[in-house]
Amino acid sequence: MMTIEIRTVGVLGAGQMGSGIAQVAATAGYTVKLADVDLERATKATSKIAAMLGKLVEKGKLTAEAAEATAKRLIPVAGIADFGDCDLVIEAATENVDLKLKLFAACDAAMKPDALLASNTSSISVTKLAAVTKRPGKVLGMHFMNPVPLMRLVEIVKAVQTEPETYTTIKEAAEKMGKTVVTSNDAPGFLVNRILIPMLCEAMFAVQEGVGTPEDIDTGAKLGLNPPMGPLELADLIGLDTVLAIANVLYTDIGDTKYRAPTLLKNLVRAGWVGKKGGRGFYVYDEKGQKVPEGFVGTITLNRPDKLNALNAELVGELHRVLAEIRRDKDLRALIVTGAGDKAFAAGADIAAMSTMTGPEAKAFGELGHAVGAQMETLAIPVIAAVNGFALGGGCEMALACDFIHASTKAKFGQPEVNLGVIPGFGGTNRLARRVGIGRARELCFTGDVIGAEEALRIGLVNGIHAPEELLGKVKEIAAKIATKGPLAVAQAKRVLLRGLDVPLPTANELEVQAFAALFGSEDQREGMAAFLGKRPANFVGR
Numbered sequence: 063m064m065t066i067e068i069r070t071v072g073v074l075g076a077g078q079m080g081s082g083i084a085q086v087a088a089t090a091g092y093t094v095k096l097a098d099v100d101l102e103r104a105t106k107a108t109s110k111i112a113a114m115l116g117k118l119v120e121k122g123k124l125t126a127e128a129a130e131a132t133a134k135r136l137i138p139v140a141g142i143a144d145f146g147d148c149d150l151v152i153e154a155a156t157e158n159v160d161l162k163l164k165l166f167a168a169c170d171a172a173m174k175p176d177a178l179l180a181s182n183t184s185s186i187s188v189t190k191l192a193a194v195t196k197r198p199g200k201v202l203g204m205h206f207m208n209p210v211p212l213m214r215l216v217e218i219v220k221a222v223q224t225e226p227e228t229y230t231t232i233k234e235a236a237e238k239m240g241k242t243v244v245t246s247n248d249a250p251g252f253l254v255n256r257i258l259i260p261m262l263c264e265a266m267f268a269v270q271e272g273v274g275t276p277e278d279i280d281t282g283a284k285l286g287l288n289p290p291m292g293p294l295e296l297a298d299l300i301g302l303d304t305v306l307a308i309a310n311v312l313y314t315d316i317g318d319t320k321y322r323a324p325t326l327l328k329n330l331v332r333a334g335w336v337g338k339k340g341g342r343g344f345y346v347y348d349e350k351g352q353k354v355p356e357g358f359v360g361t362i363t364l365n366r367p368d369k370l371n372a373l374n375a376e377l378v379g380e381l382h383r384v385l386a387e388i389r390r391d392k393d394l395r396a397l398i399v400t401g402a403g404d405k406a407f408a409a410g411a412d413i414a415a416m417s418t419m420t421g422p423e424a425k426a427f428g429e430l431g432h433a434v435g436a437q438m439e440t441l442a443i444p445v446i447a448a449v450n451g452f453a454l455g456g457g458c459e460m461a462l463a464c465d466f467i468h469a470s471t472k473a474k475f476g477q478p479e480v481n482l483g484v485i486p487g488f489g490g491t492n493r494l495a496r497r498v499g500i501g502r503a504r505e506l507c508f509t510g511d512v513i514g515a516e517e518a519l520r521i522g523l524v525n526g527i528h529a530p531e532e533l534l535g536k537v538k539e540i541a542a543k544i545a546t547k548g549p550l551a552v553a554q555a556k557r558v559l560l561r562g563l564d565v566p567l568p569t570a571n572e573l574e575v576q577a578f579a580a581l582f583g584s585e586d587q588r589e590g591m592a593a594f595l596g597k598r599p600a601n602f603v604g605r
């Protein structure tokens with residue numbers, strides 16, 4: 063039987079995998095039509111690939127001429143309808159069986175009869191995909207590894223219906239793209255994921271059962287077994303949603319409980335912590351995809367949930383002690399303050415305790431709260447409030463003493479002290495006025511009104527609001543991002559921003575100039591600028 067000669071390759075899906083496949087196919091000399099849900103996405107991905115090629119030129123791995131010719135071979139298209147002249151289409155959409163079946167039927171309808179159709183699926187039955195087409199003999203699996211341009215393997219998966227000529231042609235195409243081919247029959251997980259996914263899940267079971275930390279598990283695997291990355295790092299790179307989808311296919315199709323997904327994996331995916339692409343999985347990543355070192359972000363939890371974390375002398379005193387300890391910790395780069403339970407950050411100073419206080423006792427209590435506020439404001443590291451519920455009275459005041467506030471959508475803020483015949487006593491009146499303006503602060507303090515998260519966002523009391531289950535994760539991401547920056551610079555920015563509030567602008571500007579100059583000559587200033595010029599991420603040490 064005659065087989066088609068491959069000149070034009072269609073790639074469906076312009077995400078990480080599809081873009082990688084388009085890049086290696088174009089580099090191999092094929093004309094590549096790249097499609098996604100719309101032309102805009104395909105065009106964006108094509109530009110990104112061109113930029114990647116540019117980087118290879120800078121690194122001396124590709125000539126400028128070759129990069130230009132490769133980029134010219136990449137054509138973004140509006141959709142599947144543009145695949146009519148393609149000799150081979152490689153589908154690289156999300157790992158979802160219903161979606162892939164739909165896309166396969168649509169590709170089949172749009173493509174010329176003798177063209178070949180491949181799926182980059184990592185687990186879905188290729189036989190099932192072939193069966194929805196009118197060309198089942200011309201269908202097979204072409205499973206590239208991530209990142210496609212760097213990974214040498216392509217796993218070719220033969221559907222039951224795949225004709226030998228289809229296999230041979232695709233194998234040659236994969237080899238032309240610089241890949242080594244292994245061949246698998248159509249079975250759940252094929253060859254690579256049949257081995258890999260249970261291994262990744264086993265590492266997750268070990269975390270779930272408390273056998274070891276993610277760091278120890280990854281280090282143990284790397285140094286003991288010699289793969290380039292640990293199983294949890296790899297799971298984060300693949301995407302935890304993808305790992306879960308494949309684990310579910312293995313479990314459902316093979317029917318053996320040894321393939322079940324760990325609850326921990328399911329929960330991380332439910333939380334939206336899908337790994338590197340989402341900024342958080344087993345590890346936290348900054349916007350450049352760099353892993354943020356653990357231990358740089360601390361969390362204080364106000365922990366008296368049966369009283370909605372109401373602040374009595376014991377709790378405020380403990381807070382004072384812990385903050386003094388944090389001040390001595392040279393490793394911390396950001397601090398989060400939040401409340402225990404799902405109802406309150408802190409519903410105020412403890413009314414029962416205050417109800418019997420004399421004037422001097424109230425003064426001492428107020429001064430303790432002020433001392434805590436001052437500690438938070440003058441720490442060298444940023445303090446972020448993650449307000450997970452009620453932040454009333456003293457609770458709102460504690461949040462205001464933090465550098466900035468993020469809140470859950472069900473958070474409530476207010477200074478309701480006037481209802482009790484008193485006024486804020488932990489710095490709330492003046493900090494609230496500085497945060498939201500004197501008029502709004504007056505209204506809140508005079509009426510005792512309690513406002514919701516949306517209103518708090520609108521008036522600038524909080525910087526962002528998030529679904530309750532996402533709040534802490536989002537705040538940790540922000541703290542983790544700060545932890546990657548120059549600690550001395552962050553500390554100076556915090557100091558100048560705070561002190562600048564209380565002095566005339568010329569004095570504030572003078573403070574800024576002094577702080578700016580003081581940073582020069584520090585290791586971090588030299589490192590930050592050298593890293594930029596060297597086109598590499600900076601590694602700040604806080605000196």
Ligand SMILES: CC/C=C\C/C=C/C(=O)SCCNC(=O)CCNC(=O)[C@H](O)C(C)(C)COP(=O)(O)OP(=O)(O)OC[C@H]1O[C@@H](n2cnc3c(N)ncnc32)[C@H](O)[C@@H]1OP(=O)(O)O
Pocket residue numbers: 368369370372373409410411412413414424425427428431452454455456457478479482485486487488
């Ligand atoms: C020197 C002075 C220093 C600083 C000045 C600061 C002053 C203040 O902060 S004054 C307090 C301001 N806060 C308030 O007025 C809020 C009081 N709380 C409430 O209005 C409600 O609890 C709520 C609307 C926040 C929630 O209502 P609900 O969902 O119905 O919960 P409960 O009321 O049943 O609360 C559960 C539990 O927590 C106790 N609790 C709540 N807030 C406080 C508080 N501020 N002080 C002491 N205890 C508090 C509440 O009594 C319940 O306890 P029991 O289950 O034992 O009854």
